[in-house]
Amino acid sequence: MKKNDVFLIIIILLILVPVSVLFLLRETGDKVLIKIDGKVVDTISLKADGQYKYETDHGYNIVEIKDSKVRVIEADCPGHDCVNKGFIKRNNESIICLPHRLEVSIVSSDEEFDIIVQ
Numbered sequence: 001m002k003k004n005d006v007f008l009i010i011i012i013l014l015i016l017v018p019v020s021v022l023f024l025l026r027e028t029g030d031k032v033l034i035k036i037d038g039k040v041v042d043t044i045s046l047k048a049d050g051q052y053k054y055e056t057d058h059g060y061n062i063v064e065i066k067d068s069k070v071r072v073i074e075a076d077c078p079g080h081d082c083v084n085k086g087f088i089k090r091n092n093e094s095i096i097c098l099p100h101r102l103e104v105s106i107v108s109s110d111e112e113f114d115i116i117v118q
Helices: 003-024 109-117
Strands: 031-036 039-045 050-056 059-066 069-075 094-097 102-107
Touching: 031 050, 031 059, 039 050, 069 094, 069 102
Parallel strands: none
Antiparallel strands: 031 039, 031 102, 050 059, 059 069, 094 102
16 A cells, blocks of 8 residues: 555545544434425324325325334335335434425424424
């Protein structure tokens, strides 16, 4: 290994380590926000385990909340990208089903003002 290679590896590590730590230390939210066509249709506590079905003009999605995590377990859209996303649990993470125009997001109670203003 050349001196420049070692220098480059050190620089990359100095950038990646703090970013990784910040990513892992993100706070968890406490609410699930469900939007259809950009409008909030439901707000559910992350502690309210269960399955919730949302029907739109374009199809349906079944959202599951379990152990303070949320995921889409079933949808009749092509591709099933929303189902393949799996569980999310961190604040500001989201699952989007473009064909059905559905968005499932995790938010914190502290951000309720930001959601309304947005």
